Amino acid sequence: MYSNCGVHHQNPPSMSLSSSLLSKLRLVTVDVTGTLIAYRGQLGDYYCMAAKSAGMPCPDYTRVHQGFKLAYADMSRRHPCFGHAAAMPTAEWWKVCVRDSFARAGYEYDDDTFERIFRRIYATFGSSAPYTVFPDAHRFLRWLRRRGLAVGIVSNAEYRYRDVVLPALGLNQGSEWDFGVFSGVAGVEKPDPRIYEAALEAAGGVAPAEALHIGDSLRKDYDPARGLGMHALLLDRFRTAEAESWRRSGVPVLPDLVAAREWLDAGDAKDKEEAEHVTAR
Numbered sequence: 001m002y003s004n005c006g007v008h009h010q011n012p013p014s015m016s017l018s019s020s021l022l023s024k025l026r027l028v029t030v031d032v033t034g035t036l037i038a039y040r041g042q043l044g045d046y047y048c049m050a051a052k053s054a055g056m057p058c059p060d061y062t063r064v065h066q067g068f069k070l071a072y073a074d075m076s077r078r079h080p081c082f083g084h085a086a087a088m089p090t091a092e093w094w095k096v097c098v099r100d101s102f103a104r105a106g107y108e109y110d111d112d113t114f115e116r117i118f119r120r121i122y123a124t125f126g127s128s129a130p131y132t133v134f135p136d137a138h139r140f141l142r143w144l145r146r147r148g149l150a151v152g153i154v155s156n157a158e159y160r161y162r163d164v165v166l167p168a169l170g171l172n173q174g175s176e177w178d179f180g181v182f183s184g185v186a187g188v189e190k191p192d193p194r195i196y197e198a199a200l201e202a203a204g205g206v207a208p209a210e211a212l213h214i215g216d217s218l219r220k221d222y223d224p225a226r227g228l229g230m231h232a233l234l235l236d237r238f239r240t241a242e243a244e245s246w247r248r249s250g251v252p253v254l255p256d257l258v259a260a261r262e263w264l265d266a267g268d269a270k271d272k273e274e275a276e277h278v279t280a281r
Helices: 043-053 061-078 090-104 111-125 137-146 159-168 194-202 218-228 242-248 257-280
Strands: 027-030 037-039 131-133 150-155 179-182 211-215 231-235
Touching: 027 194, 043 061, 043 111, 061 090, 090 111, 137 150, 137 257, 150 159, 150 194, 159 179, 179 194, 194 211, 194 218, 211 218, 218 231, 218 242, 231 257
Parallel strands: 027 150, 027 211, 150 179, 211 231
Antiparallel strands: 037 131
16 A cells, blocks of 8 residues: 555756745645655565464465556556546555556455455555655654744655554654645546646645755656746665656755755855845945
């Protein structure tokens, strides 16, 4: 039960960011998985524990992982945004996805056994157990809010991220973020630019040029945000091979949120220094 959904969006030309960016911003939107939090362990760990809790052998990790990827992609195509348009209950969406994941991996269970397995998996991924918060996340978000900026979460996730998972991880609305646009609630998902339009509207009608989006995907985060005219930067926390090609194309790519704060602070300090120099003359 790892999540995401989406449509293709054309890659816009990169834009250099001015030294006075921070002073121009009213809103910063932030992706969740890979940006604020990460998965703890492997998918197979949780599917194995669930199967064993129902008295079944531990399934093969690789087969389950591949089965899940195929099942998830199929469910996202047939019922995007966790079944939003079809008014499909979130638990039912995941039940179909998880059962298909096991089936594609070669594991079939009777109804009672599967129900026990699924209940364990669904409860686990609706808690803080499978996630860990990056150590720079809380401090960065609070720093933004102290600067008077609105902070919005933009995530391809269902309502439990908003209501249970993020609060359980100490990422609370009102202290770390002001509002969230979650695909399973909004009915639109990255990279569809409408999810970013919804964030701008939720912030009170902020203009794209007054907003910055931070994420970890060129296709889902950077391209659609830039396509609307927002500023954007990407994090490469795991030193991925594709990040080097992003840099070569002119995309701002930073290792973490500490670097993102320094990047924003440096531009702001340079702008203030130039202003003071002009005033002194």
